[in-house]
Amino acid sequence: MADASQGPQGGQGFIPQTSASPPPPSPSPSPAIVPAAGPAVAAMAPVSANQLFDQLARIEDKASRIEDKYARSEALLSRVEDKVDAATGRMNDAARQSDLAALRTEVRGLAERTRRLPGTGALVLTAIITAVLTVVLTIAVQRLNLDGLLPPKANAAAIR
Template identity: 70%
Template sequence: MTDASQGTSSGLAAAPPTPRPAPPPPTTPAVAPTAASAVPSHALPANQLFDQLARIEDKCSRIEDKYARSEALLSRVEDKVENAANRMNESARQSDLAALRTEMRGLAERTRRLPGTGALVLTAVITAILTVVLMVAVQRLNLDRLLPQRATIGTTAQ
């Protein structure tokens, strides 16, 4: 994987490796093919290996930079989403409070129309007086027989 043809995001381009001059041809043609076949054909000089390692390190650093930028962007997005959620919760809370206030106003209106303590006491006194007057009238007019008879304890009413 060579990175010589790709540009970098930071604008810095890696220097392409300088070509090495070709080694002189071997003097003994009969021995050279066997010696060349023993050495791997993909072996690179140490200088080219260092250049390739430098390009790999440069690419790794660019990837790390991109990762850091992506992480910062995601952090900002997370903060914005959290702020939006807080605003939505606050507006929902405000609408809940408004609905609660309306409900409390309706409840207060209904309870204001109920009779007060004075009216309830007056009704109780009038009821007690009328009950006493009616009981006295029943006894004076000898209307006791209209009242149901009490059953005595231990006997059954027939």
């Protein structure tokens, strides 16, 4: 892309020369500034201060546009980061909810199994009925002389 500040394609100065005026004398370069490439330097024309200021203004304009793009990119990335953080939070909440649902199901199953177990009243009633029946059956065996059905007392025989 050719810039207007670079001069015409022909390598002449910024102001075109007319046939009426003689070409301006080129200033002789000082020995300290003379570059090693001779033909390339001869084709370059001296640059005016206005051209340098224009070029500097263009560079500053491009730099400010790059800074604006960087600021927009940074804002976009911060919004993306916020959205990712929010999505991560929602996923953690969902995972916790599924864990709670599984735990709730386990507790419900355990509660169902414990509900089917007999309560304290039923256990006491069973113990009383068992004790009464044991006494009644023992008395019936003794009255009917069914002592022969009972096993012999091995301990009493071993002691005599």
